[in-house]
Amino acid sequence: MYVSVKGGERAITAAHTLLAEERRGDPAVPELSLAQIEQQMSLGVARVMSEGALYDPELAALAIKQARGDMVEAIFLLRAYRTTLPRLATSLPIDTGQMAVRRRISATFKDIPGGQVLGPTFDYTHRLLDFDLAEVKEPAADLSNSGAVEPEPARPMPSVAKILGSEGLLEPEIPGDETAPVADLTREPLSFPAERDARLQALARGDEGFLLSLGYSTQRGYGRNHPFAGEIRLGEVAVEIQPDELPFPIEIGEIEITECQMVNSFKGSKTKPAQFTRGYGLTFGHGERKAMSMALVDRALRCRELDEEPSSPAQDEEFVLYHCDNLEASGFVQHLKLPHYVDFQSELVMVREMRAQQAALKEAAE
Amino acid sequence: MSYNFAYLDEQTKRMLRRTILKAVAIPGYQVPFGAREMPMPHGWGTGGIQVTAAIIGADDTLKVIDQGADDTTNAVSIRQFFAKTAGVATTTRTEDATIIQTRHRIPEKPLKEGQILVYQVPIPEPLRWLEPRETETRKMHALSEYGAMHVRLYEDIATHGRIATAYDYPVQVNGRYIMRPSPIPKFDNPKMDMNPALQLFGAGREKRIYAVPPYTKVKSLDFDDYPFEVQTWEHSCALCGSEDSFLDEIITSDQGDRMFVCSDSDYCQDRQTAGRREAAE
Numbered sequence: 148m149y150v151s152v153k154g155g156e157r158a159i160t161a162a163h164t165l166l167a168e169e170r171r172g173d174p175a176v177p178e179l180s181l182a183q184i185e186q187q188m189s190l191g192v193a194r195v196m197s198e199g200a201l202y203d204p205e206l207a208a209l210a211i212k213q214a215r216g217d218m219v220e221a222i223f224l225l226r227a228y229r230t231t232l233p234r235l236a237t238s239l240p241i242d243t244g245q246m247a248v249r250r251r252i253s254a255t256f257k258d259i260p261g262g263q264v265l266g267p268t269f270d271y272t273h274r275l276l277d278f279d280l281a282e283v284k285e286p287a288a289d290l291s292n293s294g295a296v297e298p299e300p301a302r303p304m305p306s307v308a309k310i311l312g313s314e315g316l317l318e319p320e321i322p323g324d325e326t327a328p329v330a331d332l333t334r335e336p337l338s339f340p341a342e343r344d345a346r347l348q349a350l351a352r353g354d355e356g357f358l359l360s361l362g363y364s365t366q367r368g369y370g371r372n373h374p375f376a377g378e379i380r381l382g383e384v385a386v387e388i389q390p391d392e393l394p395f396p397i398e399i400g401e402i403e404i405t406e407c408q409m410v411n412s413f414k415g416s417k418t419k420p421a422q423f424t425r426g427y428g429l430t431f432g433h434g435e436r437k438a439m440s441m442a443l444v445d446r447a448l449r450c451r452e453l454d455e456e457p458s459s460p461a462q463d464e465e466f467v468l469y470h471c472d473n474l475e476a477s478g479f480v481q482h483l484k485l486p487h488y489v490d491f492q493s494e495l496v497m498v499r500e501m502r503a504q505q506a507a508l509k510e511a512a513e
Numbered sequence: 514m515s516y517n518f519a520y521l522d523e524q525t526k527r528m529l530r531r532t533i534l535k536a537v538a539i540p541g542y543q544v545p546f547g548a549r550e551m552p553m554p555h556g557w558g559t560g561g562i563q564v565t566a567a568i569i570g571a572d573d574t575l576k577v578i579d580q581g582a583d584d585t586t587n588a589v590s591i592r593q594f595f596a597k598t599a600g601v602a603t604t605t606r607t608e609d610a611t612i613i614q615t616r617h618r619i620p621e622k623p624l625k626e627g628q629i630l631v632y633q634v635p636i637p638e639p640l641r642w643l644e645p646r647e648t649e650t651r652k653m654h655a656l657s658e659y660g661a662m663h664v665r666l667y668e669d670i671a672t673h674g675r676i677a678t679a680y681d682y683p684v685q686v687n688g689r690y691i692m693r694p695s696p697i698p699k700f701d702n703p704k705m706d707m708n709p710a711l712q713l714f715g716a717g718r719e720k721r722i723y724a725v726p727p728y729t730k731v732k733s734l735d736f737d738d739y740p741f742e743v744q745t746w747e748h749s750c751a752l753c754g755s756e757d758s759f760l761d762e763i764i765t766s767d768q769g770d771r772m773f774v775c776s777d778s779d780y781c782q783d784r785q786t787a788g789r790r791e792a793a794e
Binding site for chain 2: 155156158159223226227229230231233333334335336337338339340465469474475477478479480481482485486487488489490492493494495496497500501504
């Protein structure tokens, strides 16, 4: 006997209850606090803030908790919240030259003014599971064991790009009109060709994995652009706004960011001399992998501007920008879970008719 | 925390209404708009939800269907969303609704003037499978360069002896723009033509809105010698006996037994009730 698919409402409520139970896990295990996530899962928090396009570590921690550690789901939660927020002001451009630097490395020069600062990095760790971490230690014990070095007082460091730029070897930053409004994809849909501001916004919000693979593909010859990590820096910068009623800007807070200036050798074109060109990457929090990938893809997408023939996926503006958003991608891939009875039925009817027709033709031929 | 009426803020609604007005003024033309991130995933009706949120008022009555049915889970979820954020009355009866948000079907009962049908659209561009680039397809629309579409339909006939498209069958609106009707079965295409209701199409992820105003010509593409045809069934609905509605095939046993029932649950329910009444009389 056929029972019609009823009771959707009850099923949804039951699913939500089950989800809440699964999220909590074994109630005998203490519940995670937002502070724990924010402090001890800080790179996850950084990714959720970057791709969620909202600088709020506490809400990002909440999103991660609610999403059971599913980063794309957490990004979704933060984005959906972000859309509802009013726009109170537009900040002035941040000055990363004034960053309170905690890490800063350049792969192009052995020594640079301000020095190389390794900072908190996985780079030279041996990836051996640290079984000591398996034990939860008391806070006091933790402190006494730490060989923490006193951080040096932060000092402003000129960017490596500035040093190269002074010789004219690096293309100058493309001067933008700082009074002109900045593109905002959350208000105006993407159109092509996309200006660089819209592109950088799309990449900054873009999926880390997608950009990583695309950036990697440029290194393997699909749109090679000869990159050097000119500089990667991590630290805090001030965010300022310029209220109409004041003659000077005011600081509204500090954000932690990672910036990557990729320097790419370039043999020159009809209109440009041989020089080094740039790709740019920026993330909230500590996000080097994403910032570097973003810089590679940004440079690849500058191909038209630099008279390079686009030939690879990473150089294809529509392909990259239409597919880099993990919310759009995740939603559309997973919408295949929704019922498609009607389209499927339509195909079924058609396929049966076509098979009958083909069979009839075959029979007639024999 | 409380949200604005129908969730979206008034500025966003104004932007959406402007987009909708433009869409109505240029039937079948896809108007780009700054789609917002909604609290549901892309691909799950965010375009339709934004259109509905922009046009719904406190005295509207909303019906939401998915695959023709009011009780499929996503239809339930969207109906609950508006019941909660807008506090509007909801209904499952086609004739009682002022706004009907739909995925993949047009109701069997004829719509009337004053009603608005809001379609959820996954891919708005009818030329997308022919040309993946938006920059190109926009040009093709601007120049009415639709030869490629006719060639595709012709190639279907040459290879398969028929146009092998069963749903999301392309139409031409008001003699101008070629439009994707969203993945409704081609069975529903004729209902779009000269419909007294306003038809609005929202594609959230792709950030496009388009429209078919009331009493507008909507023609399914075909050839003189291969006229457009809709699906037919050898069966009638096992529940209400209807012989002219779109039927879903239901598998009822491991042996592959099957039955056919109306995909439009409201239509089927009404006919069952009427049938019982007749039997009682």
